[in-house]
Amino acid sequence: MRRKTVRYLSRYLLPALFLLLLSCGQKQNRQSQAVSDSTIVFKHFKLANARRQFQKAITEFERQNPGLHVREEILPSNSNIQHQFYVTSLESHSADFDVFLIDVIWTPEFSLAGWLEDVSDLFPDSVQSQFFPAPIKADTYQGRLFAIPWYIDAGVLYYRKDLLQKYGFTPPTTYDQLVRQAQTIVQGENQKNLNGFLWQGKQYEGLICVANEIISGFGGTILDDSGRVRLQDAPVRQALQWLKDTIYRYRISPRWALSADEENTRLSFLNGNAVFLRNWPYCWTFFQRKGSPVKGKVGVIGMPSISGKQGRSTLGGWQLAVNRFSRKKVLAKKFVRFLSSAKMQLEFALTVGTKPSRRNLYRNRQLQMQQPFIADLYRILIQAKPRPVTPFYAQISQILQIEFSAVLANIRPIPNAMHSASVQIEHILQLEQGTK
Ligand code: GLC
Numbered sequence: 259m260r261r262k263t264v265r266y267l268s269r270y271l272l273p274a275l276f277l278l279l280l281s282c283g284q285k286q287n288r289q290s291q292a293v294s295d296s297t298i299v300f301k302h303f304k305l306a307n308a309r310r311q312f313q314k315a316i317t318e319f320e321r322q323n324p325g326l327h328v329r330e331e332i333l334p335s336n337s338n339i340q341h342q343f344y345v346t347s348l349e350s351h352s353a354d355f356d357v358f359l360i361d362v363i364w365t366p367e368f369s370l371a372g373w374l375e376d377v378s379d380l381f382p383d384s385v386q387s388q389f390f391p392a393p394i395k396a397d398t399y400q401g402r403l404f405a406i407p408w409y410i411d412a413g414v415l416y417y418r419k420d421l422l423q424k425y426g427f428t429p430p431t432t433y434d435q436l437v438r439q440a441q442t443i444v445q446g447e448n449q450k451n452l453n454g455f456l457w458q459g460k461q462y463e464g465l466i467c468v469a470n471e472i473i474s475g476f477g478g479t480i481l482d483d484s485g486r487v488r489l490q491d492a493p494v495r496q497a498l499q500w501l502k503d504t505i506y507r508y509r510i511s512p513r514w515a516l517s518a519d520e521e522n523t524r525l526s527f528l529n530g531n532a533v534f535l536r537n538w539p540y541c542w543t544f545f546q547r548k549g550s551p552v553k554g555k556v557g558v559i560g561m562p563s564i565s566g567k568q569g570r571s572t573l574g575g576w577q578l579a580v581n582r583f584s585r586k587k588v589l590a591k592k593f594v595r596f597l598s599s600a601k602m603q604l605e606f607a608l609t610v611g612t613k614p615s616r617r618n619l620y621r622n623r624q625l626q627m628q629q630p631f632i633a634d635l636y637r638i639l640i641q642a643k644p645r646p647v648t649p650f651y652a653q654i655s656q657i658l659q660i661e662f663s664a665v666l667a668n669i670r671p672i673p674n675a676m677h678s679a680s681v682q683i684e685h686i687l688q689l690e691q692g693t694k
Contacts, residue, residue: 366396374579478491558635613632
């Protein structure tokens, strides 16, 4: 009973309270600091390590456009919380912000709802083709572009080069190898806090990203190319079983993986407490920084697969969008063009570690020198597996988050959970058919 109450509180009441506080704070802000006609409000999440670079970029934009100002408003980094915030604001046609960062999975939903300004005129087709095709596809709705890919993400596997070498291992390409290496090293090191493999298992969007790529590494998929739900296929069952086994059977992942997100797994690995970590490419700059306990000891590769299958990482990333209810759309577009320029993307890549959405930057010498794995990453990014691209993605993800979590927490058998998820998702897809 108590556990249920706590779950209820943390799942529904606390986020609602948080959003309420956020909007109260912003109202107060607005009253004390009226936004002038020449000020654009840029809303984005708290991107790790990016504070100074954002300020630098804004100063540069203001220098190039005398009289214009940009004011940042910052949201928490959890994708679910940001999504709730935007849905609430945009449903009431809020004009409180002009430019905002959106997750690659939201563009179809926000476009269908009519919340995004058409930005096709910013870049002609010839320039659009310089970007990675998958996020451009996700940002295109009924032939028009509604957001500009700003940076691109794909899941990667970080490993401790020094430890693998010490035990004579080469980086794992299969899940079996990953398990064996993690077990051997953890046993051999006999170090109290050392975990074999960290991943994001909390009930949120990050879990879908992990599951999506493990499923694909087992040769399965959530939806197939013709849009059919494939959750009851054997590879999906095997993938979920493997993830579960990392905790309960192989014991290479700690139980706290079930409440882990990107940042706490990054910190644990940074402090030398894990052999392998699944995370996004942004972590690299943190690991290599001066003072990092793992500096020079980390390698990075694409996600493994079962033998004979091709591992594919989940496609992620963030897009620049213009609020359709903004009263300063022309200025807002100017800022989007500026921030998505090759120069800005390169600066953010070098200082923050975000990965450019413009493909030719992967040939940049400075970036290649600073981040030698960038060439391999290009291959991983180009092959990355998108989550289902549909305006109903948020509902689909919500169902998957509940069912995957129940499986991993060992409270629901895999076949039951996947049957239930399939029935619910099929229903949603039928609704989608009705909107076409
Ligand atoms: C990263 C990805 C984003 C994904 C999120 C999940 O920010 O870029 O696409 O939804 O992680 O936590």
